[in-house]
Amino acid sequence: MKNVLHFVARDFACTSRGARLGWHGLHWLCALFVLVALWLPSPGHAQGAAPTPVRIGVIGPFTGPSSDFGVPMLNGIRLAVEEINAVGGYLGRPLELVVKDDTADPARGRKLAQELLSEKVPLVIGFCNTGVALRSIDLFQNNKTPLIVPCATGTAIAGTYPPRESYIFHMQAPDALQAPFMVDDIVKRGWTKVAIFADTTGYGEGGLKDVTAALAAKGLKPVYVARFPTGVKSLTAELEAARAAGANVVFTYTVGPENAVVANGKKALGWKVPQVGPWTLSFPYFLDGAKDAAEGTLLVQTFIAEPSNERRAAFLANYTRKYGKLAVPMAAANGYDATYLAMYALLSIRDGQLSGPAIKEALEGKLKTYYGVVATYEKPFTPDDKVAFTRSMLVIATVKNGAITFAYPEDYKRNLFVQRK
Known part of the structure; x- marks a missing residue:
């Protein structure tokens, strides 16, 4: 069984082979990878018991003046979670979102960040407003809980802490x-x-x-x-x-x-x-x-809503079918890709011990290649680089x-x- 798992992981990580398979083929391989993993001993639930969900924190402005891009980000995250859970989640455990609405208010955002950390979520995806993010990132850093920021663009988000120490991962093109x-x-x-x-x-x-x-x-x-x-x-x-x-x-x-x-x-x-x-x-x-x-x-x-290839066409069609008009494509696509990168990090941790340091280490170098909507991510993050974008990805x-x-x-x-x- 380990040989099968190795073969699927190797095939999924192969860029040239992935290009021939296309978007649906890659998702099939991802599903197969997870299903094979489910045959192996799975932490998180006893024989015959319902699996314990893996709770992922999400924070952003889902009502109020910044909801026009906060809601697309949330919908992109939800769409990815739905797809991931359809093929088994994390080793048979479904992902469950713990959603907090910061309304673009820095003080409220900090309070809600504290709530998420008190609920012991292993990682958090969120923040659309730079001022809100900067008011809260010290909480995640001090608590050693990885934070993936898909929308807010402030340069200081990834630049506040030395990269090797930082638990703040920037899934957006900074200012x-x-x-x-x-x-x-x-x-x-x-x-x-x-x-x-x-x-x-x-x-x-x-x-x-x-x-x-x-x-x-x-x-x-x-x-x-x-x-x-x-x-x-x-x-x-x-x-x-x-x-x-x-x-x-x-x-x-x-x-x-x-x-x-x-x-x-x-x-x-x-x-x-x-x-x-x-x-x-x-x-x-x-x-x-x-x-x-x-x-x-x-x-x-970084992303324009045109179906220029199969994976983008599938994302745009699925999003529109489920949520209607896509108001801010970059927010939705970044949220979607951030969720998959988070999932890839979790899948690299086989013992079920989803600690902050383990997830940080996984994000920094243990990820399989992810064929995303915005980009193909071979090494989105490293110990010395916490920004998933480069100048060549801008238009x-x-x-x-x-x-x-x-x-x-x-x-x-x-x-x-x-x-x-």
Whole structure:
């Protein structure tokens, strides 16, 4: 039986063979791997007794102003768990989600993080807001409980602790990647007089630092910087000041409707300069709130909801069938892939002792290759690297007819081939 298990694991990890099998074949192999594992002695339940679930913590904004991307993240996680449980879960034990709604409130997020840790979950997936995440990550670090962050992009999330000591795993492209990637593009286009509009949350603060640093690397400084609280209804005065300063592009770093406030404000002033920014410009608050004023906006993406290969087509079809319209594809896809990576880590621990240090070690180097939706993950994390994304996995997207698509034809062609990490 061990030989069979070895053969299945070897076949599943083989990239070239996996490519020939396709998405459904790979999922079949994953199912077979789990089912073979079930024949072996299984920790967690006695003969004839119901198996004890493996409880996984999930935390994020599932109601309130950030629910437009918190809910897709949760749905992506739920979809993955449903698929995993259908083929046996962890050695016959189903995964069970313990869901906490932080409503994008840092104080509430910290309280709920403490609740999850008191419930002894072996790992947690979550956080969509950088400020909420940064208020809580010390709890997971001090408790030695792995935290996988699929949505929040703050550079400090993975940078707060030395990598070899860190229990914080970043399953998202951090702002330190997104900001310079966009700066490179706008400089190439000749837009060098940059106005930065950043909110006063932890997300806006970190984004402002990363954009400013990226501009400095090009020998540039922003010609104007506007800071504002979330919930602001007008930024007309700030936009007029940016225009007076000679800005020829507006770089926004905010997470909610304020992106649309900027776009609509430019339109009302008749100021036809481009708006650019990170992935938050793909959110419904911007697309629906700005409508035609959003047209032509440029933004950074890692995943665009186009069925460019079989695994992405299957994910998009399954998500839509179960949950309806996919509002923020990156959030859902990252949540889905993060859950599978967590499951692969658990499957590498054969004795059922799902301690934080054991899961950390598994995530850092014991994972089989995972053929994900966003990318193929060969070594998403190592002891010295807690970020699952690289610059090569980013693309510049644009808003066209109210939807997100590729800004460059070559990126569309490149998307036919899954990126690797």
